[in-house]
Amino acid sequence: MNDDAMRDEWYPVGLFSQLDRGGRETTLMGAPIKVALDANGAAKVTGEDGRVLPVSVRYGHIWSSLGEPRKPVFPIPEADQPGRRFVDVGVVRVRCSPLRAVENFLDIAHFPFVHTDILGSEPHTEVEDYKVEIREEEDEVWATQVKFYQPQAAKSASGGITTEYMYRVPAPTCSVLYKTCPPRPGEWDVIALFVQPLAEDLCDVWPWMALFDDETPLTDLIHFQQTIFLQDRSILENQIPRLLPLDPGMEIPTRADLTSVAYRRWLKRHNYTYGAQLVAQ
Amino acid sequence: MLSDKTDTWVPVALSQDLPTGQAMPARTLAGPIALWRSQSGRLAASADRCPHRGMRLSHGFVRGEALSCIYHGWTYSQAGRCLRIPAHPSLTPPETIRVATRSVxxxxxxxxxxxxxxDGKPPLFEGYVPLRSLTVRAGGSALSAATGTKAAVEGFVWRAPGAPAIRLLPVPQETGETLIHVLVPADCGVSERVAASRAAESLRRMAERIEAKEAVP
Amino acid sequence: MRLYDYVLSPSCYKVRLMAALSGVKLEIRPVDFHPGAEHRGPELMALNPGGSIPILEDGDLILTESSAMLGYLAAKAAPAWLGSGAPEETARIQQWLSFSHRLTASLGGARLHEMLLRPGDIGALQANGIAALRELEAGLFEQKMRGNRFLACDRPTIADIACFPYVALAPDGGVSLDPYPTIRLWSRALRSLDNFIEMPGIHRLHELKPEPRPCPDEA
Structure with missing residues (x-):
């Protein structure tokens, strides 16, 4: 499997707030790495051979790479917007391809069945047409004008509303979603999924949020997001195959899946195939 | 794949373990299957994989005469045809969307x-009724050694001390494990059935001990 | 009654589930167990020096063992969940309440390891979990032979609620439930109870609600 293209990307490898001098030992694309604070309190990532790896600290997380990233960690402009609360949700390990974890995050059609009475409920199962594009300048996948009826869209939402979403894939194992923000019409809450590929069929998922919500206690916000993600986890660990099939024919998309179709096309175009299955088996 | 095996009936579960309106996982040598029984009591078996996103259908739910995937609610008939895609309620799914089915x-x-x-019908074991199924982490040879009888796939009778003579139906799994259906004489009372169940548990311990020893190089 | 609660904890879920089934309203105090480790912080350690959750506080009474909480909720609001008082039934309830701690140690340990990266010997945790599931399967099978669908009698008791969560969530720790048909039937019977509530990892039984619209070819 050619993983060169993905080697040069940034990946989350830990929460900066939880890092100490002792550090944490983890894995990135099959390679053991150590993430620790150096004597000056800066994050340091080293490979097994003692090789010092690239480091960046963004959005509460430490980012690193086995290769040589050509760009900084992708921008999330809302991370610098005043008035937002930033929420480190913490890590959850999932026995699935990192690409499957991202694809599930881009999907709304499962809400009524997997996040029942929270993000969706029968009979409100219809996915209306939305717009999908690969933005060439930023080299990102974008889905906009995504709408879905939700019984309880966020911790701050009371009662059902039609929520609007935008989805963004700025890196092969990361996605950022923007959703209607109940307390502040006109603004968007930001929920990101940063996925650390441990192996092609195993990943650590680090959700992160930047919200306009001064009311809800932090722990409630964390529990809400953990609830949603743990409902997904039992699905992700039971998909066959574990790897994401990139060849058409193995799985059947519909109009509701256009974001995933664009994501798979974009992965293929860039040869982002770590965690992908290329030949139908 | 063991092609010479595909035209034979394989005992995958006991009827009592699959009530109406439920689905359960099972296996044949051709892979995992979703076994389900409709509201009217009809049995169906399909590949354990929704063709949409690969989710295991045995995790799904049965409403009326159809099985739905737990992931996006795609709904399939007993013949394997997709009847409904909830994301597109007004769409009649094309005939080409189907899940592979098995004879059951x-x-x-x-x-x-x-x-x-x-060609034929599955065999009947006159005078016996099914008791329970259990999975043993051992193959046929360890099972034969533990019972002192050849663990034939068409079934064999084994008598443990203090228990009625029981009939065992071993089903080799591609994992190297063996699924065993335990049958007891139809006239057994409650205490004999409990004794037979405990005898089967003892047999599993013996067979697994033998298997573990054989595995040592 | 206040429950110090973590939404992903099967032990906390036992208490939430028992409260829902017995109609008790709980005041939920969320605890940042992960990633914040709040259960090891000064406020909660003062309440429970053992450093575990759930903690149930009712006036002067502070409980830190989930089995005791189940007994308390049932005694207060739904005594039928404590069984009939017949000696054998009482003994079976105690037997499975004690047994439930083995499920927590094995399947719960495997789950924390596989999901939240807690240290542990995963092979041993999973092997002990499988051994416990086999015992439960055999126990439930024998109960079925006696005409009982549940662990202590033919109706659910606190023993079933004590065992159910870690069993239902075994796959979270990499332990398959596929080989246990009697556990599947039992779990299904519990999930079908009126006022049953889920937790993440235990999905809704959508079949309990009718199809919202007819299938196109039946319309």
């Missing part, structure tokens, strides 16, 4: 599945 028959309280089209 129920006989003597046992559910039999075949990957192909077998």
């Amino acid at each position: 028959e129920e006989a003597g309280g046992i559910v039999w599945v075949a990957d192909g089209e077998p």
Whole structure:
């Protein structure tokens, strides 16, 4: 499997707030790495051979790479917007391809069945047409004008509303979603999924949020997001195959899946195939 | 794949373990299957994989005469045809969206599945009724050694001390494990059935001990 | 009654589930167990020096063992969940309440390891979990032979609620439930109870609600 293209990307490898001098030992694309604070309190990532790896600290997380990233960690402009609360949700390990974890995050059609009475409920199962594009300048996948009826869209939402979403894939194992923000019409809450590929069929998922919500206690916000993600986890660990099939024919998309179709096309175009299955088996 | 095996009936579960309106996982040599029984009591078996996103259909739910995937609610008939895609309620799914099905028959309280089209009916074990199924982490040779009888796939009778003579139906799994259906004489009372169940547990311990020893180089 | 609660904890879920089934309203105090480790912080350690959750506080009474909480909720609001008082039934309830701690140690340990990266010997945790599931399967099978669908009698008791969560969530720790048909039937019977509530990892039984619209070819 050619993983060169993905080697040069940034990946989350830990929460900066939880890092100490002792550090944490983890894995990135099959390679053991150590993430620790150096004597000056800066994050340091080293490979097994003692090789010092690239480091960046963004959005509460430490980012690193086995290769040589050509760009900084992708921008999330809302991370610098005043008035937002930033929420480190913490890590959850999932026995699935990192690409499957991202694809599930881009999907709304499962809400009524997997996040029942929270993000969706029968009979409100219809996915209306939305717009999908690969933005060439930023080299990102974008889905906009995504709408879905939700019984309880966020911790701050009371009662059902039609929520609007935008989805963004700025890196092969990361996605950022923007959703209607109940307390502040006109603004968007930001929920990101940063996925650390441990192996092609195993990943650590680090959700992160930047919200306009001064009311809800932090722990409630964390529990809400953990609830949603743990409902997904039992699905992700039971998909066959574990790897994401990139060849058409193995799985059947519909109009509701256009974001995933664009994501798979974009992965293929860039040869982002770590965690992908290329030949139908 | 063991093609010479595909036209034979394989006992995959006991009828009592699959009530109406439920789905359960099972296996044949051709892979995992979703076994389900509709509201009207009809049995169906399909590949354990929704063609949409690969989710295991045995995790799904049965409403009326159809099985739905737990992931996006795609709904399939007993013949494997997709009837409904909830994300597109007004769409009639094209005929081409289907899940592969298997032949399934129920006989003597046992559910039999075949990957192909077998000629005859599944066998009946006169005078016996199914008790329970259990999975043993051991193959046929360890099972034969533990019972002192050849663990034939068409079934064999074994008598443990203090328990009635029981009939065992071993089903080799591609994992190297063996699924065993335990049958008891139809006239057994409650205490004899409990004794037979405990005897089967003892047999599993013996067979697994033998298997573990054989595995040591 | 206040429950110090973590939404992903099967032990906390036992208490939430028992409260829902017995109609008791709980005041939920969320605890940042992960990633914040708040259960090891000064406020909660003062309440429970053992450093575990759930903690149930009712006036002067502070409980830190989930089995005791189940007994308390049932005694207060739904005594039928404590069984009939017949000696054998009482003994079976105690037997499975004690047994439930083995599920927590094995399947719960495997789950924390596989999901939240807690240290542990995963092979041993999973092997002990499988051994416990086999015992439960055999126990439930024998109960079925006696005409009982549940662990202590033919109706659910606190023993079933004590065992159910870690069993239902075994796959979270990499332990398959596929080989246990009697556990599947039992779990299904519990999930079908009126006022049953889920937790993440235990999905809704959508079949309990009718199809919202007819299938196109039946319309």
